[in-house]
Amino acid sequence: MDLSAINPVLFVAGFLVAATPLIFAAIGELVVEKSGTLNLGVEGMMITGAICGFATAVETGSPILGFAAAALGGALLSLLFAFLTQITLANQVASGLALTLFGLGLSALLGQSYVGIKPPRLNDINFGPLADIPVIGPILLTHDIILYLGIALVAATWAVLKFTRAGLILRAVGESHDAAHALGYKVVRIRTLAIMFGGACAGIGGAYISLIRVPQWTEGMTAGVGWIALALVVFASWKPWRLLLGAYLFGGITQLQLNLQGAGVAIPVEYLAMSPYLITIIVLVILSRDKSAAPACLGRTFHASS
């Protein structure tokens, strides 16, 4: 075992990368849940985004187009969920599960001919001489645009929810769809838009795994990140900045266990690999006491009966 093989600078830079898929998927789901809808299909939308992004990037040679396609793919898949839960008023838990099962199958089907291919690389942003600043440079300034976009998205979501009328309306719909309806707000339309936003974000998160973090395509490669994202929203008490913090925590743990595997620690690989899931459970236990932050209408079906 050789712990000195873990370079702290590379480790931190690595966990920023590891956290990014989670940030995208979780901030999208946060917006969806703020609107009062629980979409358990994050995993399915992520994996769909992962293959849509991968295939598009390989075919066009442009990683950025890949990310755009991933967002589109995730949003399109989420429309299925929106249709089931908002139009046909199906149970949200069941519909979300259906989305995940379907997404896993669909991605496997789409990805058959892409196994074993290397995708085009998305270049890191060139910060010029700034990147040469010791420690800070290699950690913070050697990444691709999507990673920074993720952080910006968290900030933007926070600002929109807190300061804008659109954010207020979104929160209101999540708190009481009946009251929002009585005031004349289009509950179904607002929720559908939120669900599509969540789908697009999850898609980008998935593509970040297949295009940047791994980068290659294998079936089921999201390996539960979508579910961890769902847990992260609970962990964050539906607050964007806490979500960012949580994502880094999980990213750190993931990166650490990978580094430990690489360093040949005496713990068997399998037990290291299960640690992110176990820690998710522990965190859920610690934070589940306080449910007051949850949107009051979360998971409830809305039907305008008047």
Added chain:
Amino acid sequence: MIRLEKRPQPSRAFSLATPVLAVIATMFFGGLLFMALGKEPLLAIKTIFWEPLFGEFSFFYRPQLMIKGAPLVLIAIGLSLGFKAGIWNIGAEGQYIMGALFGAGVGLAFYPAEGHYIFPLMVLAGAFGGWVWAMIPALLKVKFGTNEILVSLMLVYVAEQFLASMSLGLLKNPEGFGFPGSRNLQQYESAFNADLIEGSGMHWGVVAAMIAVIFAYVLLSKHRLGFAIRVTGEAPRAAKFSGVNPTRLVLFCLGTSGLLAGLAGMFEVSGPAGQVTIDFNVGYGFTAIIVAFLGRLHPIGILLAGLLMALTYIGGDIAQSQLGLPAAAIQVFQGMLLFFLLALDMFTNYRLRFGRTEVA
């Protein structure tokens, strides 16, 4: 403009018709999918649904129906109890794995001793393994209010890693020339879950599935506990008012579904699969979710849905070898089925009204 209007009471006719309509819709759109993949749609559908039952090699496939259907039905029956009460065990796949590991572990611990006591002990151990794994989310939910969906699902990944560790470590066949995987239980008479009638596919797991169906039917229609499950799902406050103890219900529903999933895993590892390997689990725990919904959470419905789902597995395999239909296409096909079911289910509680726009 079309709008939805809530029916004064749920429609029985639609409740029964929905699964059938969903299967038809899935066949139609599945056919389109197969066409898009460059396959002859009618041939593909026939290969999947007809070939295993009445084709040339149906003598071989029909027993397979039992073998694949039994774990699906066994798991889905357990899940349906919880789903009915609004308790969501999504981690049956993990409980299935743990049941297999516990069951196989006990069996292998006796190797090479022979005795009639060994198989029953394995059954108990398998049930216990699944039950324990499901009691983790159950106890956390009861004690801390933790979301059982997320916890049970996280435990699937944990169980998969545990499975990998076991098949590479503790349970690895010492005479296996270094290959991962345990001894083959099919070659260990006392631990082998063999066909009760040679070549029929009727192993103990099938018997267990039948018992589970009957047990669930009686429980839900005749017993106070089943009534408590139904009321809790329909109206949790009314259930509490009537005296249902939600804590006990969570423990019962999650525990029972874990136990049944564990049994399914144990019967599988000691019979059709034969050994513990890294890729022992093939997603029965997740497919059983579809089975439970397709069967409308009703025991008899689940029995039929389980057989149908088993058919798509077997037919899918045939289509894969004969037509080159990718395995993932069947997965999409199964996912589609759940979509159509959920969408069409709307007609049970609502009807469409055509007419002037209502400000909604």
Added chain:
Amino acid sequence: MTDTPLLDLSGLTKAYPGVIANDDVSLSIAPGEVHALLGENGAGKSTLVKMIYGLVKPDAGTMHMFGAPFTPSEPRAARASGVGMVFQHFSLFDALSVAENIALGMEDAPKMGALSQQIRDVSDTYGLPLAPDRVVGDLSAGERQRVEIIRCLLQQPKLLIMDEPTSVLTPQEVEILFKTLRKLSAEGTAILYISHKLEEIRALCDSATILRLGKVVGHCTPAETSARDMAEMMVGKLLQTPTRAGKSPGEVVLELANLSVSSPNAFGMPLRGISVEVRRGEVLGIGGVAGNGQDELLAALSGEMLSTPGMIRFEGQNIGLLGPTPRRAMGILSAPEERLGHAAAPDMSLTENAMLTAAAREGLESGGILNWGKARGFAEKIIETFDVRTPGPSNAARSLSGGNLQKFVIGREVLQRPDLLVVNQPTWGVDASAAASIRQSLLDLAQNGTALVVISQDLDELMEISDRFAALNEGRLSEPRPAQGLTVEEIGLMMGGAHGMEVAHV
């Protein structure tokens, strides 16, 4: 007042499947007029105002505002035309602040800071004190109503619709509300005032339109019409007042000693030191504004909420730690306020709903095995005895009308011969004749020696059937007093006077 009416409705008709909610309804309102819309539950008042507010489109008929056609396609359009509405069930968001709630109801809300100032201004002008930054979930019912009113007033409406505004207020708060409304009316704002409380209408309104079964059955000037005449127009037949025989209460059945329980809900009300005794054959009426601990008190008595031993005694036994099932076996039965989802499971049949609470006492189960035949028989007996209008016991609870389901729910408990019966809002949303029969069945029960706790927000009802009266306020119960001879002022003070109105007295 000008000659062109502010709002003129003519021939409005709206049908829902199986029921004509509004049939050829016409009325007109002048600027500054306070116009009462009077009718029983189900008479079509709500549908009518929803059409004016753009929530529902009429099938036939026309609306004019100041002579111009008025066809609001959505509430936004109605608000833009100067129609404001205060809902009966508040359209408020518990987790949001007062200012945020108000901003949501406005078309072009100013910045939060400016809006807060406007809220303070309006609340000063009209004597409706309200802090803009408070979270709405923490407000009392009266304060919540003020949020709605201020939300409307900020839009400077020409017409203010108020749907049953006083049902959540103490008598003192009603007075304050009336002052505000009179002031608005003097400034030229017309008010459409929906109520079934006759005395209020006589005190406040200039004119009244009476609806019955969707049709206009008369117009009148309330000040010149007796309450009895209006009641007869509204109900269409003479009401039977429940009869009660004089009686002397028996021994103590229920004893609450300093009952304190915290509420399981985030915005619920804890019970604080409630002490009271209820005797055999006695009706204890408990009044109070909604949200002051009514649900919690019922839950603590039914066994849904457990309490420290010693706080609740039934026939001398400590029952604080017993759940609903053992309490039922002892003879403590209850009927909660919320019919659908609490007292009954909406999608389940009446037979199954009979099983819900009657399994033990009616012998519908033995050793865990349910006897559905017997349950069906019991459901039929309830339907028969309480005149529940339904095709049969296999129909789902949600298919029944509110009044019929309420009769079923109350009947289910009454027929199980309770020793103690606790009911919350026994006649809420029920038509007058069903209400009268429910009250009569409660009085008959008391006559036969059952101890009754009747929780209600309908003071008339409580005065009619209670032997003693007490009020819940902030989770505390006032000292019970004999119901006979209590004045409205005394009751109002027991209910806590005017909540949070200290500023207004200055």
